[in-house]
Amino acid sequence: MNSDVTDFASIAPAYPELLMAVGALVLLVIGVVINKEKSALISWLAVLLIAAAGLTAVLNPADGVLFNGVFIADAFARYMKLLVLGGAALSLILAMPNDFENGLHKFEYSILAVLATLGMMVMVSANDLMSLYVGLELQSLALYVMAAIKRDDPRATEAGLKYFVLGALSSGLLLYGASMVYGFTGHTNLQEIVSAIAMEGRSVGLIFGMVFLLTGVAFKISAVPFHMWTPDVYEGAPTPVTAFLAMAPKVAAMSLMIRLVMDTFQPITGDWQQVVIFLSIASMVLAAFAAIGQKSIKRLIAYSSIGHVGFALVGLSSGTQVGVEGVAIYMAIYVTMTAGLFACILSLRTENGYVETIDDLAGAAQTRPFVAAIMAIIMFSLIGLPPLAGFFAKWQVFLAAIEARLFVLAVIGMLASAVSAFYYLRVVKTMYFDEPKSTFAAVPNELNIIIAVSAFLIVTYYFTVGSALTNWAHIAAGSLF
Amino acid sequence: MTLPLFFFYLFSIVAIASAFMVISSRNPVHAVLFLILAFVNAAGLFMLAGAEFLALILIVVYVGAVAVLFLFVVMMLDVDFAELKSGMLQYAPIGILVGVVLLLELLLVAGSFVISPEVGGSTGLPIDVSMDNTRQLGLVLYTRYVFLFQGAGAVLLVAMIGAIVLTLRHRSTAKRQNPVDQVARKASETLKVVKVKSGQGL
Numbered sequence: 001m002n003s004d005v006t007d008f009a010s011i012a013p014a015y016p017e018l019l020m021a022v023g024a025l026v027l028l029v030i031g032v033v034i035n036k037e038k039s040a041l042i043s044w045l046a047v048l049l050i051a052a053a054g055l056t057a058v059l060n061p062a063d064g065v066l067f068n069g070v071f072i073a074d075a076f077a078r079y080m081k082l083l084v085l086g087g088a089a090l091s092l093i094l095a096m097p098n099d100f101e102n103g104l105h106k107f108e109y110s111i112l113a114v115l116a117t118l119g120m121m122v123m124v125s126a127n128d129l130m131s132l133y134v135g136l137e138l139q140s141l142a143l144y145v146m147a148a149i150k151r152d153d154p155r156a157t158e159a160g161l162k163y164f165v166l167g168a169l170s171s172g173l174l175l176y177g178a179s180m181v182y183g184f185t186g187h188t189n190l191q192e193i194v195s196a197i198a199m200e201g202r203s204v205g206l207i208f209g210m211v212f213l214l215t216g217v218a219f220k221i222s223a224v225p226f227h228m229w230t231p232d233v234y235e236g237a238p239t240p241v242t243a244f245l246a247m248a249p250k251v252a253a254m255s256l257m258i259r260l261v262m263d264t265f266q267p268i269t270g271d272w273q274q275v276v277i278f279l280s281i282a283s284m285v286l287a288a289f290a291a292i293g294q295k296s297i298k299r300l301i302a303y304s305s306i307g308h309v310g311f312a313l314v315g316l317s318s319g320t321q322v323g324v325e326g327v328a329i330y331m332a333i334y335v336t337m338t339a340g341l342f343a344c345i346l347s348l349r350t351e352n353g354y355v356e357t358i359d360d361l362a363g364a365a366q367t368r369p370f371v372a373a374i375m376a377i378i379m380f381s382l383i384g385l386p387p388l389a390g391f392f393a394k395w396q397v398f399l400a401a402i403e404a405r406l407f408v409l410a411v412i413g414m415l416a417s418a419v420s421a422f423y424y425l426r427v428v429k430t431m432y433f434d435e436p437k438s439t440f441a442a443v444p445n446e447l448n449i450i451i452a453v454s455a456f457l458i459v460t461y462y463f464t465v466g467s468a469l470t471n472w473a474h475i476a477a478g479s480l481f
Numbered sequence: 482m483t484l485p486l487f488f489f490y491l492f493s494i495v496a497i498a499s500a501f502m503v504i505s506s507r508n509p510v511h512a513v514l515f516l517i518l519a520f521v522n523a524a525g526l527f528m529l530a531g532a533e534f535l536a537l538i539l540i541v542v543y544v545g546a547v548a549v550l551f552l553f554v555v556m557m558l559d560v561d562f563a564e565l566k567s568g569m570l571q572y573a574p575i576g577i578l579v580g581v582v583l584l585l586e587l588l589l590v591a592g593s594f595v596i597s598p599e600v601g602g603s604t605g606l607p608i609d610v611s612m613d614n615t616r617q618l619g620l621v622l623y624t625r626y627v628f629l630f631q632g633a634g635a636v637l638l639v640a641m642i643g644a645i646v647l648t649l650r651h652r653s654t655a656k657r658q659n660p661v662d663q664v665a666r667k668a669s670e671t672l673k674v675v676k677v678k679s680g681q682g683l
Contacts, residue, residue: 005624005627014628021631024635028642044661046547067563067628067629068625068626070626070628070629071628089654095657106646106647108642108646110641111642112639112642112646115638115639115642118635119635122632130629131628134629134632134633134636135632135637138635138636138639139644141636141639141640142643143642144643145642145647147647148647149646149647151646151648182536295524297527361637364633375622
């Protein structure tokens, strides 16, 4: 009488989540029972599990609202879920070589990654303020532990603690906003909130709630002014964990942001637009200028990711279907570029360990021409030069902004993009024109494959996957309107 | 004076008195014990109000786990509470201010029930009086809210894995029992029967 789950087939839209949850428990049992030294087996099993969940989502595209309205599966959720799963699987593969050096040789790492991915899937499919929060907490809690998993390294534990404290603060803000929204509309279900706002109109309390909710999510996508944790956590955490943080969680939080503003707060578009436009401009401008002075390569990537979130938000600011489509494409290309970038960085190892500063990359083009060339291509793509994928990502979001007559926003975005070219090109210059200081070790095979595939996708984007991705993003964005 | 009323005042007075003792007792262990007393009395108040599930949860979670944890922390960490308390008087005005604000808010909430009694009637879910609330919670927890309930379970699982992975250390120097080895021992490997002539010794 209380539940809409009648039999096993009735929860078909939630099969991927179910598979991940059960799979995580099975992996945990396997990990505890077998010898703890065999973490590579668990890692591969976790990658297989994530692939199986993705396959389930593709082969069984069941739409529907489940569990009394707290869970929604639609084309948008499926698109974002596949991105999340792809990002998570790639970053697990990135973590496999030299796992002992990174402190990732514990089998719990892969299981935490699977549980974090499960949390992200719940976030993407959230249709209620309660499930939104449960998903967000599941994801964040696992990520805090992953950031600090190299527990004997003071920098990693500092990163984990910093992430935990600021993440807890942002959860508090989000919960405060959720309680305000609930208080002023009387509903926690996102669809019912829409109808309540449409019926009763906007009130000051609702606007307060919306701002706090968006603040909480902006923390998770690290949009300025809620970005302070990002450079420190990215720098302190082991590099494969940084890769994990930079890919899947951003996609999940961005899709949460999209669903909140395009769906729940649709009736008060004018109000949330101000917030999103501010976040967007602040992120683009601050990241472009703050990254210039960075010496650490991971801090550079942190600021770069902040800037890319700003660019993605340009598309969202328009509040149109074209804008959402642009953000969806942007996130897919962002994940591809980030995976390739981290694979390059993880493959450049000197006798002193991983490269930490940009100067460590000096002369990489002479000893490792393949990796250096592809890293240069990825840098050009991150700037947004045609005909690389990064150009089409930015093209889509700026197009949406111009169609929505947000000319100032588009111009600021393009100027920020031009400024950001400086620090990306500095990395290329260091690799190609500086004298080599040290020799680099051989590149593991897994990384070579990821590097090659991401470079292929970035270079040939327009001719191969571009139209399919656009089409798919179009369907995904269409399901929100 | 009816019996419930008598118990209400009994529980309330003891709860307030023990809450006062929590902040005024010199010995931190006593303070924690008074905190437990306050919790138990609050549980009694819940029971009087008909919320027996909350009352039991309060005892199980707060008394059984949280307060005992406090007790362990107080006893294991060598915190000089006398020093911590030394500056307490200078913060007293702020504390009193916060207390007054809280009292005013409580009065406002209680006042709204007096001014417009219909506010109290607009609860979200209709409450079935014929069932006790433990059963009612059980009915919705595993049906209506099963997704959120399982999600919360996953969050707790992550917390447990995280606590273990970040703090558990396997010390190689520690000596451990291996039950398999112990059971697999045979008498022939460890026991030797020696004939000893009397009066000679080994």
